Amino acid sequence: MTPVVRHLLRTLGRAGLVSFLTVSAILISIVLDVVLASLFGFTLDIQRDVFMIIVIASIVTPVLSWYLVGLLLRVDTMEQKMTRLASTDSLTLVKNRGYFHKISLKALQHKFSMKDVPMAAFFVLDLDSFKEINDAHGHLCGDRVLVKFADILRALFKKPNVVGRLGGDEFAVLLTNATEQDAHQFAQEILNQVRKTLVDTESGQTSFTVSIGIAMFSGYGEQTFEKAFKVADKALYQAKGSGRDEYVVLPLD
Numbered sequence: 001m002t003p004v005v006r007h008l009l010r011t012l013g014r015a016g017l018v019s020f021l022t023v024s025a026i027l028i029s030i031v032l033d034v035v036l037a038s039l040f041g042f043t044l045d046i047q048r049d050v051f052m053i054i055v056i057a058s059i060v061t062p063v064l065s066w067y068l069v070g071l072l073l074r075v076d077t078m079e080q081k082m083t084r085l086a087s088t089d090s091l092t093l094v095k096n097r098g099y100f101h102k103i104s105l106k107a108l109q110h111k112f113s114m115k116d117v118p119m120a121a122f123f124v125l126d127l128d129s130f131k132e133i134n135d136a137h138g139h140l141c142g143d144r145v146l147v148k149f150a151d152i153l154r155a156l157f158k159k160p161n162v163v164g165r166l167g168g169d170e171f172a173v174l175l176t177n178a179t180e181q182d183a184h185q186f187a188q189e190i191l192n193q194v195r196k197t198l199v200d201t202e203s204g205q206t207s208f209t210v211s212i213g214i215a216m217f218s219g220y221g222e223q224t225f226e227k228a229f230k231v232a233d234k235a236l237y238q239a240k241g242s243g244r245d246e247y248v249v250l251p252l253d
């Protein structure tokens with residue numbers, strides 16, 4: 001829910017509740033007065049009714065409306081939290097595989113509906129010899145490496161670009177508005193930043209490297225995206241083959 005909708009809901013909720021409760025208070029006090037009058041022989045007293053209405057409405061209305069609107073907002077917050085949980089990788093806080101796929105298609109659709117932007121770049125990034133880091137320093141240290149790497153990606157690629165963890169030590173980035181030169185620059189920047197990054201271990205600090213495969217493409221749709229994925233994977237394979245700590249850029253055939 002957007003902030004504007006939430007604000008509208010809050011205002012409407014309060015206004016609606018105030019009217020509803022005021023009308024209820026009027027009806028209740030009139031019914032009460034009629035019942036009391038018939039049971040105990042009280043006389044109907046409009047002034048007293050009005051006084052009761054004002055007292056009941058001024059106490060009950062704000063309390064109940066705050067409570068109910070608060071309840072609605074809490075449900076909304078929980079809904080947002082659940083959406084975030086369902087879309088985020090819990091360790092690295094980047095998008096998980098499923099959501100990455102979905103949001104990438106959406107971003108591409110939006111981008112290629114604007115005529116003046118010709119290319120996008122799809123990055124597949126895989127940490128080098130990550131198993132060795134796990135084996136040498138333990139799984140927790142491996143987790144720290146994953147988190148640091150994701151932090152680097154998140155800091156480099158802002159919206160509308162999308163960063164996701166495909167699984168294990170494999171990540172992906174969709175650069176929605178990129179020339180081939182941009183792709184080269186980003187890839188080099190990632191390699192540089194990763195090389196400089198140190199991660200705490202039980203026995204000091206360790207460094208790590210990453211290999212990157214990049215596919216340059218244009219157009220959108222499930223098929224184009226799948227193809228970009230495949231080509232980026234092929235480029236990654238080449239980067240790993242040429243010694244790791246490297247990147248390779250390939251065009252879509």
Ligand SMILES: Nc1nc2c(ncn2[C@@H]2O[C@H](COP(=O)(O)OP(=O)(O)OP(=O)(O)O)[C@@H](O)[C@H]2O)c(=O)[nH]1
Nearest residue numbers: 126127128129130131132134139140142143168169
């Ligand atoms: N610490 C940690 N390790 C993970 C996680 N998910 C997967 N792994 C490990 O990541 C390692 C991936 O290793 P491989 O796919 O063999 O690749 P690699 O050792 O990085 O070798 P290259 O990719 O060829 O450079 C495996 O040992 C997995 O157990 C995780 O969430 N945390």
